[in-house]
Amino acid sequence: MTSPVRFDWTFNFGHVLTVAAVLGAAAFGYVDLQRDVQDHDRRIGTAETLIAQAHARLAQQDVIEAGTRAQIDGIDRLMGEVRDELKTMNRRNP
Known part of the structure; x- marks a missing residue:
């Protein structure tokens, strides 16, 4: 018979590195997003x-x-007035 799976509450260095990497990635992502928003606002x-x-x-x-x-x-x-005047003058002097 197999022994039941137990959860161990101890932390090791791998857990610390994983948390540090996740926090670093989140910070980098936030800064990059903020820069993109500023660039977008400028455009x-x-x-x-x-x-x-x-x-x-x-x-x-x-x-x-x-x-x-x-x-x-x-x-x-x-020009219309000039044309009318020319027509009038032509009628007077046949």
């Missing part, structure tokens, strides 16, 4: 800055486009 900040700059440029282009459109509309009106 997000850079992307947000670039997006804000792009929005500012687009808004500026919209203002310029609106001014240009107003100038073109003014020129179109002026």
Whole structure:
């Protein structure tokens, strides 16, 4: 007959090394994760800055486009008036 399996509560050097390795790996993993999060936050900040700059440029282009459109509309009106005046002059002087 076999003897029952007994659990021994004594610690040996292998247990200490295993615990030290697990704690070291956990600390290293936490530091690495923290560095990755900081890098990710930096990248997000850079992307947000670039997006804000792009929005500012687009808004500026919209203002310029609106001014240009107003100038073109003014020129179109002026050309229409000139055409009307030329038609009137051609009718008077056949």
